[in-house]
Amino acid sequence: MENIPETVLSSDLNIQIIRNDFPILSQKAYNKPLIYFDNAATSQKPQVVIDALINYYSGYNANIHRGVHFLSQKASQAFDDVRVKVQKFVNAKSEREIIFTRGTTESINLVASSYGRKNISEGDEIIISAMEHHSNIVPWQMLCEEKKAVLKVIPMNDNGELFLDEFEKLLSPKTKFISLVHISNSLGTINPVKEIIKIVRKYSLSLGEGRGVVPIPIMVDGAQSAVHIPIDVQDLDCDFFGFSGHKMFGPTGVGCLYGKLNLLEAMPPYQGGGEMISSVSFEKTTYNEVPFKFEAGTPNIADVIALGNAFDYIQSLERRKIFEYEHELMQYATDELKKIDGIKLIGTAKEKASIVSFIIEGVNALDAGMYLDTLGIAVRTGHHCTEPVMTCFNISGTIRASFLFYNTKEEIDVMIEGVKQAIKLLR
């Protein structure tokens, strides 16, 4: 999309200028303008993030925290600054509540493995929802298997919305952990996690929290939400929040885990190795056990630093306008798809992020996805690592288009035309 007419500029956003920040978007796929609608899998990277990686490796690559030389100081400072940026990004009370991980998956595994192994015992119950990504199912299943605990699942309706009354029925004195996805990657549903957490807190109080009853810890899987909506862990009152850098303009291989300090301090280390506690006080001599006891080995320095630039980039945008524009794209794609005979939308919740999942009657999703690929359109097909969701809708997979603010309505028009052609060819 070389020339974006004024009509696509929503809420004063100049999409063309924004697109120029992302060098990959101007390339061609099979001699056609690349249309990237696979943002829920990974976002593209702005030049400032790419530059940060190059600058780090060409300018101040060094191991951090224990090096007393120029480069290490510079690298340590840059690395430590990012922890503060994350703290501000999710509004944590302290930077010590931020742990760098490889991504959401590792964040969840860390909690399941460290908190879970210590605190879950036979007969205990862990609650997740019917729309979890495999990453928020399997670690808990593994834990349940090991501890002979029980996994409970909050059901959802045909629109892809959780039944909150059913959820309340699942709560019991045996409930020892809850882990929920914030935004479903295959349905786009924005779950009312704040409301759910309130229900849980109220329930704990009714059991006599403070009189020896431990509040039920709640983890939020923010893999899809961190890029779309402002995150405030204090306002949510969640105990853990995990998200991935690469889905929010950062590099692959880096993500974050927020955890309430008292919980993190009581948790055993996740992995051993490296010197987790520094005896050399360098620029920060007040380091405590947390978060370093969870960051064994040399951290992913370059990617963490570049992730910092991704935070800066997001913060430089007007997030409310961005959200509105992305919502507009989702609504536009939804409306246009509905006009096509034989399209069924999967995931029609009232509160939705810019993810559109659909199936075409009589057309295999993989075939349609590959056809769109021949037009230079990147969508995702399959079960999106949420097989139970597909089972719930009695389908084997969907075609998923997921949008970010650098996408345009004109690109959606090309996809809609592609879908119509695919039907002609394949049905």
Place this chain on the structure above:
Amino acid sequence: MNSITAIEKEITEEFELFDEWSEKYQYIIELGQKLPVLAEKYKIEENKIKGCQSSVWLNSYEKDGRIFFEADSDSTFVKGEIALLIRVLSGQKPEYIVKTDLKFIDEIGLRQHIAVTRANGLANMIKQMKLYALGFQNQEHK
């Protein structure tokens, strides 16, 4: 019956007519749409090769020392790929099926699209075809 190499050469030449991935895609879809239907009785669990995004049902049998394949899939594109594989391998002697490395897949520029596939189960299908041929070959040598 032409040799595997000769049929591969034919296919490679056919694909040389296409410049674009879209043309190759459409041709493979056409082949898929023309693939003879696999009898329902063969679409059973034992014959199913599960891929991440599509499934293949493969039936194999031997006649006069040669191996024959017939197959189906829920994806038309995969059916088109099956049609190519059947054209190359079905009716060949087991020892040739076992040792062929199916160079045509690379030559027609399909490797990258098949590599998606964990996805389409095709890699597993090739493995299964070779295993069947190997099993038959071993039986013969006993």
